[in-house]
Amino acid sequence: xxxxxxxxxxxxxxxxxxxxxxxxxxxxxxxxxxxxxxxxxxxxxxxxxxxxxxxxxxxxxxxxxxxxxxxxxxxxxxxxxxxxxxxxxxxxxxxxxxxxxxxxxxxxxxx
Numbered sequence: 001x002x003x004x005x006x007x008x009x010x011x012x013x014x015x016x017x018x019x020x021x022x023x024x025x026x027x028x029x030x031x032x033x034x035x036x037x038x039x040x041x042x043x044x045x046x047x048x049x050x051x052x053x054x055x056x057x058x059x060x061x062x063x064x065x066x067x068x069x070x071x072x073x074x075x076x077x078x079x080x081x082x083x084x085x086x087x088x089x090x091x092x093x094x095x096x097x098x099x100x101x102x103x104x105x106x107x108x109x110x111x
Contacts, residue, residue, distance in 0.1 A: 034068055041065040 019026040027035075041057045042065065048055030057065075073082045 034064055037061055038065045038068050 014029055016028075016030065018029040020029055020032050022032065041061050044055050044057065070082065070086075073085070
């Protein structure tokens, strides 16, 4: 049995309140795994784009990453800014994203 098989068997049995000690404190296991999934989706997409290869993450992974991103945006910005960034045309959306993410000159290609 390889490591992936062991994890498939072990993770469902872990308690929902299990905490992991990480740099700066503790985090629930489910939240920790979501952060790792976001990191994989975002960085592998960046890597693929930088070398001119299309890399497609599984739909479930992209969905988790998108939801985490929206939740993070809502936690740090007004709901109106988040809605505008998601649903306005490209020129307006780029301005809104730059505004609510506090990133100057955010490329309009990021959607």
